[in-house]
Amino acid sequence: MKVGIARDERFLEHKTGHYHPEHPKRLDAIYRMLDQHFKDRLILVPSSPATLEQIERIHSPSYIKRILKTAEQRITSLAPDTPISAESYYAAWLAAGACVNGIDSLMANTCDAFFAFVRPPGHHALPDKASGFCIFNNVAIAAQYAIDRYAIERILVIDWDIHHGNGIHDIFYDNPKVLYVSTHDLMMYPYTGEIDQTGKDEGDGYTVNIPILREFTDNDMIYLYQEILRPLIAGYRPQLIMVAAGFDAHANDPIGRSRLTEATYGGVTRLLKHLRSLPENPPFFYTLEGGYDQRALAESIKTILTELTGGLSPMPPLSPGPAATDLVAQVKKIHLPYGILS
Numbered sequence: 450m451k452v453g454i455a456r457d458e459r460f461l462e463h464k465t466g467h468y469h470p471e472h473p474k475r476l477d478a479i480y481r482m483l484d485q486h487f488k489d490r491l492i493l494v495p496s497s498p499a500t501l502e503q504i505e506r507i508h509s510p511s512y513i514k515r516i517l518k519t520a521e522q523r524i525t526s527l528a529p530d531t532p533i534s535a536e537s538y539y540a541a542w543l544a545a546g547a548c549v550n551g552i553d554s555l556m557a558n559t560c561d562a563f564f565a566f567v568r569p570p571g572h573h574a575l576p577d578k579a580s581g582f583c584i585f586n587n588v589a590i591a592a593q594y595a596i597d598r599y600a601i602e603r604i605l606v607i608d609w610d611i612h613h614g615n616g617i618h619d620i621f622y623d624n625p626k627v628l629y630v631s632t633h634d635l636m637m638y639p640y641t642g643e644i645d646q647t648g649k650d651e652g653d654g655y656t657v658n659i660p661i662l663r664e665f666t667d668n669d670m671i672y673l674y675q676e677i678l679r680p681l682i683a684g685y686r687p688q689l690i691m692v693a694a695g696f697d698a699h700a701n702d703p704i705g706r707s708r709l710t711e712a713t714y715g716g717v718t719r720l721l722k723h724l725r726s727l728p729e730n731p732p733f734f735y736t737l738e739g740g741y742d743q744r745a746l747a748e749s750i751k752t753i754l755t756e757l758t759g760g761l762s763p764m765p766p767l768s769p770g771p772a773a774t775d776l777v778a779q780v781k782k783i784h785l786p787y788g789i790l791s
Protein backbone atom coordinates (compact mmCIF):
# COMPACT_ATOMS: atom_id res chain seq x y z
CA MET A 450 0.00 0.00 0.00
CA LYS A 451 1.10 3.59 -0.59
CA VAL A 452 1.27 5.08 2.90
CA GLY A 453 0.95 8.80 3.64
CA ILE A 454 1.73 10.43 6.96
CA ALA A 455 1.34 13.74 8.74
CA ARG A 456 4.26 14.86 10.89
CA ASP A 457 5.12 18.41 11.86
CA GLU A 458 7.35 19.96 14.49
CA ARG A 459 4.56 22.41 15.35
CA PHE A 460 2.70 19.61 17.15
CA LEU A 461 5.52 19.67 19.69
CA GLU A 462 4.66 23.26 20.62
CA HIS A 463 1.57 22.11 22.49
CA LYS A 464 2.94 22.03 26.05
CA THR A 465 1.17 20.30 28.91
CA GLY A 466 3.76 20.59 31.67
CA HIS A 467 6.80 18.57 32.57
CA TYR A 468 5.01 15.73 34.37
CA HIS A 469 1.99 15.36 32.14
CA PRO A 470 1.83 11.99 30.33
CA GLU A 471 0.66 13.57 27.06
CA HIS A 472 4.08 15.12 26.46
CA PRO A 473 5.84 16.29 23.25
CA LYS A 474 8.40 13.52 23.77
CA ARG A 475 5.77 11.04 22.58
CA LEU A 476 5.98 12.48 19.07
CA ASP A 477 9.76 12.82 19.31
CA ALA A 478 9.98 9.07 19.85
CA ILE A 479 7.68 8.36 16.90
CA TYR A 480 9.49 10.76 14.55
CA ARG A 481 12.85 9.20 15.48
CA MET A 482 11.46 5.74 14.70
CA LEU A 483 10.13 6.98 11.35
CA ASP A 484 13.55 8.40 10.42
CA GLN A 485 15.28 5.22 11.46
CA HIS A 486 13.00 2.64 9.81
CA PHE A 487 10.85 4.28 7.17
CA LYS A 488 12.99 7.01 5.65
CA ASP A 489 11.87 7.74 2.07
CA ARG A 490 9.23 5.00 2.23
CA LEU A 491 6.28 7.16 3.29
CA ILE A 492 4.55 10.05 1.54
CA LEU A 493 4.57 13.24 3.62
CA VAL A 494 1.15 14.92 3.47
CA PRO A 495 1.72 18.53 4.57
CA SER A 496 -0.27 19.73 7.57
CA SER A 497 -2.26 22.94 7.43
CA PRO A 498 -4.86 24.26 9.87
CA ALA A 499 -8.46 23.12 9.41
CA THR A 500 -10.91 25.80 8.32
CA LEU A 501 -13.25 27.33 10.87
CA GLU A 502 -16.15 25.83 8.92
CA GLN A 503 -14.70 22.31 9.21
CA ILE A 504 -14.27 22.62 12.97
CA GLU A 505 -17.72 24.19 13.41
CA ARG A 506 -19.31 21.07 11.90
CA ILE A 507 -18.40 19.34 15.17
CA HIS A 508 -17.67 22.01 17.81
CA SER A 509 -19.85 24.91 18.98
CA PRO A 510 -18.83 28.48 18.07
CA SER A 511 -18.66 29.46 21.76
CA TYR A 512 -16.31 26.57 22.51
CA ILE A 513 -14.07 27.42 19.55
CA LYS A 514 -13.94 31.04 20.75
CA ARG A 515 -12.93 29.82 24.19
CA ILE A 516 -10.08 27.77 22.69
CA LEU A 517 -8.88 30.78 20.66
CA LYS A 518 -8.80 32.93 23.81
CA THR A 519 -6.28 30.53 25.39
CA ALA A 520 -3.62 32.01 23.05
CA GLU A 521 -3.57 35.04 25.36
CA GLN A 522 -2.37 33.09 28.38
CA ARG A 523 0.79 31.13 29.03
CA ILE A 524 -1.15 28.30 30.68
CA THR A 525 -4.86 27.47 30.70
CA SER A 526 -6.58 24.56 32.39
CA LEU A 527 -9.31 23.49 29.97
CA ALA A 528 -10.20 20.61 32.30
CA PRO A 529 -8.48 19.26 35.41
CA ASP A 530 -6.53 16.76 33.27
CA THR A 531 -6.14 19.03 30.24
CA PRO A 532 -3.66 21.88 30.82
CA ILE A 533 -2.56 23.72 27.67
CA SER A 534 -0.07 26.38 26.64
CA ALA A 535 -0.47 29.53 24.54
CA GLU A 536 0.61 27.60 21.42
CA SER A 537 -1.81 24.71 21.98
CA TYR A 538 -4.79 26.21 20.15
CA TYR A 539 -2.68 26.31 16.98
CA ALA A 540 -1.44 22.72 17.40
CA ALA A 541 -5.06 21.59 17.90
CA TRP A 542 -6.17 23.48 14.81
CA LEU A 543 -3.27 21.98 12.85
CA ALA A 544 -3.99 18.43 14.13
CA ALA A 545 -7.57 18.64 12.87
CA GLY A 546 -6.34 20.09 9.56
CA ALA A 547 -3.71 17.35 9.18
CA CYS A 548 -6.52 14.80 9.46
CA VAL A 549 -8.64 16.65 6.89
CA ASN A 550 -5.66 16.76 4.52
CA GLY A 551 -5.24 13.02 5.08
CA ILE A 552 -8.80 12.43 3.88
CA ASP A 553 -8.05 14.52 0.76
CA SER A 554 -4.91 12.51 0.01
CA LEU A 555 -6.81 9.21 0.39
CA MET A 556 -9.67 10.39 -1.80
CA ALA A 557 -7.21 11.61 -4.46
CA ASN A 558 -5.52 8.17 -4.34
CA THR A 559 -2.20 9.82 -3.47
CA CYS A 560 -2.05 7.10 -0.82
CA ASP A 561 -4.10 4.03 0.19
CA ALA A 562 -3.38 4.40 3.89
CA PHE A 563 -2.63 7.47 5.97
CA PHE A 564 -1.39 7.93 9.53
CA ALA A 565 -1.59 11.32 11.29
CA PHE A 566 1.16 11.58 13.92
CA VAL A 567 -0.38 14.55 15.68
CA ARG A 568 -1.11 15.95 19.09
CA PRO A 569 -3.20 16.93 20.93
CA PRO A 570 -5.29 13.75 20.61
CA GLY A 571 -9.03 14.05 20.00
CA HIS A 572 -11.32 11.13 20.82
CA HIS A 573 -12.55 12.47 24.19
CA ALA A 574 -13.32 15.98 22.88
CA LEU A 575 -17.03 16.80 22.92
CA PRO A 576 -18.76 19.53 20.86
CA ASP A 577 -18.43 22.04 23.67
CA LYS A 578 -15.99 20.46 26.11
CA ALA A 579 -12.31 19.59 26.27
CA SER A 580 -11.32 16.59 28.35
CA GLY A 581 -8.95 13.65 28.64
CA PHE A 582 -6.04 15.61 27.07
CA CYS A 583 -8.18 16.35 23.96
CA ILE A 584 -9.19 19.74 22.49
CA PHE A 585 -10.74 19.19 19.04
CA ASN A 586 -12.09 15.81 17.97
CA ASN A 587 -9.72 15.04 15.10
CA VAL A 588 -11.45 11.82 13.97
CA ALA A 589 -14.93 13.37 14.12
CA ILE A 590 -13.85 16.46 12.17
CA ALA A 591 -12.16 14.32 9.48
CA ALA A 592 -15.11 11.88 9.27
CA GLN A 593 -17.61 14.72 8.94
CA TYR A 594 -15.41 16.30 6.28
CA ALA A 595 -15.37 13.01 4.33
CA ILE A 596 -19.18 12.93 4.51
CA ASP A 597 -19.60 16.60 3.51
CA ARG A 598 -16.92 16.91 0.85
CA TYR A 599 -16.93 13.44 -0.70
CA ALA A 600 -20.50 12.27 0.00
CA ILE A 601 -19.17 9.22 1.86
CA GLU A 602 -22.11 7.27 3.29
CA ARG A 603 -20.43 4.57 5.37
CA ILE A 604 -17.38 5.12 7.57
CA LEU A 605 -16.15 2.43 9.95
CA VAL A 606 -14.31 3.94 12.94
CA ILE A 607 -12.28 1.51 15.06
CA ASP A 608 -11.10 2.88 18.42
CA TRP A 609 -8.63 0.58 20.15
CA ASP A 610 -7.36 3.12 22.70
CA ILE A 611 -7.86 1.65 26.20
CA HIS A 612 -10.12 4.60 27.05
CA HIS A 613 -13.58 4.78 25.55
CA GLY A 614 -13.70 7.47 22.86
CA ASN A 615 -16.75 9.16 24.34
CA GLY A 616 -16.42 12.16 22.00
CA ILE A 617 -16.62 10.17 18.74
CA HIS A 618 -19.25 7.93 20.36
CA ASP A 619 -21.57 10.77 21.36
CA ILE A 620 -21.11 12.86 18.22
CA PHE A 621 -22.19 10.05 15.88
CA TYR A 622 -24.48 8.11 18.25
CA ASP A 623 -27.56 8.78 16.08
CA ASN A 624 -25.76 8.72 12.73
CA PRO A 625 -25.64 5.55 10.57
CA LYS A 626 -22.96 7.10 8.35
CA VAL A 627 -20.42 6.40 11.04
CA LEU A 628 -20.22 2.92 12.55
CA TYR A 629 -18.20 3.24 15.75
CA VAL A 630 -16.49 0.16 17.21
CA SER A 631 -14.58 0.64 20.46
CA THR A 632 -12.64 -1.79 22.64
CA HIS A 633 -11.94 -0.24 26.02
CA ASP A 634 -11.61 -0.77 29.77
CA LEU A 635 -14.89 0.29 31.38
CA MET A 636 -13.17 0.76 34.73
CA MET A 637 -11.03 3.57 33.34
CA TYR A 638 -11.73 7.17 32.35
CA PRO A 639 -14.29 8.26 31.11
CA TYR A 640 -16.18 5.18 32.50
CA THR A 641 -18.55 5.10 29.51
CA GLY A 642 -19.20 2.67 26.65
CA GLU A 643 -21.48 -0.02 28.07
CA ILE A 644 -21.95 -3.06 25.85
CA ASP A 645 -25.70 -2.49 25.48
CA GLN A 646 -25.32 1.09 24.25
CA THR A 647 -25.85 0.50 20.52
CA GLY A 648 -26.82 3.92 19.13
CA LYS A 649 -30.16 5.71 18.85
CA ASP A 650 -32.74 6.76 16.26
CA GLU A 651 -31.38 6.25 12.74
CA GLY A 652 -28.02 5.36 14.25
CA ASP A 653 -29.38 2.50 16.36
CA GLY A 654 -27.15 -0.52 15.76
CA TYR A 655 -24.25 1.61 14.47
CA THR A 656 -22.34 1.78 17.75
CA VAL A 657 -20.51 -1.33 18.96
CA ASN A 658 -19.08 -0.94 22.47
CA ILE A 659 -16.84 -3.81 23.57
CA PRO A 660 -15.58 -3.53 27.15
CA ILE A 661 -12.52 -5.78 27.32
CA LEU A 662 -10.88 -7.56 30.22
CA ARG A 663 -7.45 -6.53 31.51
CA GLU A 664 -6.28 -10.14 31.22
CA PHE A 665 -6.81 -10.25 27.44
CA THR A 666 -3.78 -11.33 25.43
CA ASP A 667 -2.78 -10.36 21.89
CA ASN A 668 -4.39 -13.60 20.74
CA ASP A 669 -7.66 -12.71 22.45
CA MET A 670 -7.71 -9.22 20.96
CA ILE A 671 -6.87 -10.22 17.40
CA TYR A 672 -9.47 -13.01 17.62
CA LEU A 673 -12.07 -10.56 18.95
CA TYR A 674 -11.43 -8.06 16.16
CA GLN A 675 -11.46 -10.86 13.59
CA GLU A 676 -14.80 -12.24 14.75
CA ILE A 677 -16.43 -8.81 14.98
CA LEU A 678 -14.90 -7.03 11.98
CA ARG A 679 -15.30 -9.87 9.46
CA PRO A 680 -19.12 -9.91 9.50
CA LEU A 681 -19.32 -6.20 10.21
CA ILE A 682 -17.21 -5.15 7.21
CA ALA A 683 -19.08 -7.62 4.98
CA GLY A 684 -22.45 -6.29 6.21
CA TYR A 685 -21.73 -2.55 6.40
CA ARG A 686 -19.37 -2.31 3.39
CA PRO A 687 -17.44 0.75 4.63
CA GLN A 688 -16.10 3.18 2.03
CA LEU A 689 -13.49 4.41 4.51
CA ILE A 690 -11.93 2.75 7.56
CA MET A 691 -10.68 5.09 10.28
CA VAL A 692 -8.71 4.04 13.34
CA ALA A 693 -8.53 6.12 16.52
CA ALA A 694 -5.12 4.67 17.26
CA GLY A 695 -4.25 4.90 20.92
CA PHE A 696 -1.57 2.61 22.31
CA ASP A 697 -2.30 2.75 26.03
CA ALA A 698 -3.58 -0.84 26.11
CA HIS A 699 0.09 -1.85 25.72
CA ALA A 700 1.46 -3.75 28.73
CA ASN A 701 4.23 -1.16 29.26
CA ASP A 702 1.91 1.83 29.25
CA PRO A 703 2.01 3.77 32.54
CA ILE A 704 -1.73 4.63 32.42
CA GLY A 705 -3.43 1.58 30.88
CA ARG A 706 -3.56 -1.62 32.90
CA SER A 707 -3.79 -4.12 30.06
CA ARG A 708 -1.39 -6.78 28.83
CA LEU A 709 -1.22 -6.29 25.11
CA THR A 710 1.94 -5.92 23.06
CA GLU A 711 2.66 -4.29 19.71
CA ALA A 712 1.60 -7.60 18.10
CA THR A 713 -2.06 -6.65 18.60
CA TYR A 714 -1.74 -3.49 16.54
CA GLY A 715 0.16 -5.13 13.72
CA GLY A 716 -2.20 -8.11 13.88
CA VAL A 717 -5.38 -6.05 13.59
CA THR A 718 -3.82 -4.03 10.75
CA ARG A 719 -3.00 -7.28 8.92
CA LEU A 720 -6.57 -8.41 9.55
CA LEU A 721 -7.90 -5.17 8.03
CA LYS A 722 -5.79 -5.75 4.93
CA HIS A 723 -7.31 -9.22 4.61
CA LEU A 724 -10.85 -7.93 5.03
CA ARG A 725 -10.48 -4.98 2.70
CA SER A 726 -10.94 -6.80 -0.62
CA LEU A 727 -14.42 -5.39 -1.16
CA PRO A 728 -15.71 -3.63 -4.25
CA GLU A 729 -15.39 -0.43 -2.18
CA ASN A 730 -11.71 -1.13 -1.49
CA PRO A 731 -11.81 1.24 1.49
CA PRO A 732 -8.69 3.26 2.27
CA PHE A 733 -7.28 3.27 5.80
CA PHE A 734 -6.95 6.35 7.97
CA TYR A 735 -5.18 6.22 11.35
CA THR A 736 -4.67 9.03 13.80
CA LEU A 737 -2.73 9.04 17.05
CA GLU A 738 -4.78 9.12 20.23
CA GLY A 739 -3.25 7.94 23.57
CA GLY A 740 -0.17 5.88 24.42
CA TYR A 741 2.29 7.15 27.01
CA ASP A 742 5.30 4.83 27.01
CA GLN A 743 7.59 6.20 24.32
CA ARG A 744 9.17 2.89 23.40
CA ALA A 745 5.85 0.99 23.32
CA LEU A 746 4.37 3.78 21.22
CA ALA A 747 7.17 3.74 18.65
CA GLU A 748 7.27 -0.09 18.48
CA SER A 749 3.50 -0.38 18.10
CA ILE A 750 3.44 2.13 15.27
CA LYS A 751 6.38 0.38 13.65
CA THR A 752 4.40 -2.89 13.50
CA ILE A 753 1.49 -1.08 11.85
CA LEU A 754 3.65 0.65 9.24
CA THR A 755 5.51 -2.61 8.56
CA GLU A 756 2.17 -4.32 7.81
CA LEU A 757 0.93 -1.41 5.70
CA THR A 758 4.08 -1.04 3.60
CA GLY A 759 4.72 -4.78 3.26
CA GLY A 760 3.02 -7.60 1.38
CA LEU A 761 0.00 -9.50 2.63
CA SER A 762 1.14 -12.18 5.10
CA PRO A 763 -1.24 -14.97 6.13
CA MET A 764 -3.18 -14.62 9.37
CA PRO A 765 -1.62 -16.86 12.03
CA PRO A 766 -3.86 -19.44 13.74
CA LEU A 767 -5.43 -17.93 16.86
CA SER A 768 -6.14 -19.68 20.14
CA PRO A 769 -8.33 -17.35 22.21
CA GLY A 770 -9.24 -17.99 25.83
CA PRO A 771 -12.83 -18.67 26.94
CA ALA A 772 -13.37 -15.07 28.13
CA ALA A 773 -12.69 -13.75 24.62
CA THR A 774 -14.99 -16.27 22.93
CA ASP A 775 -17.72 -15.49 25.49
CA LEU A 776 -17.38 -11.75 24.89
CA VAL A 777 -17.64 -12.19 21.11
CA ALA A 778 -20.82 -14.27 21.59
CA GLN A 779 -22.27 -11.59 23.88
CA VAL A 780 -21.55 -8.75 21.42
CA LYS A 781 -23.03 -10.74 18.53
CA LYS A 782 -26.17 -11.53 20.52
CA ILE A 783 -26.75 -7.85 21.35
CA HIS A 784 -26.18 -6.76 17.76
CA LEU A 785 -27.97 -9.64 16.01
CA PRO A 786 -31.32 -7.80 15.76
CA TYR A 787 -29.69 -4.99 13.72
CA GLY A 788 -28.53 -7.37 10.99
CA ILE A 789 -25.13 -5.75 10.44
CA LEU A 790 -23.19 -8.15 12.62
CA SER A 791 -24.55 -11.53 11.62
Ligand SMILES: [Zn+2]
Nearest residue numbers: 610612697739
Ligand atom coordinates in the same frame (compact mmCIF):
# COMPACT_ATOMS: atom_id res chain seq x y z
ZN1 LIG B 1 -6.30 6.54 26.07
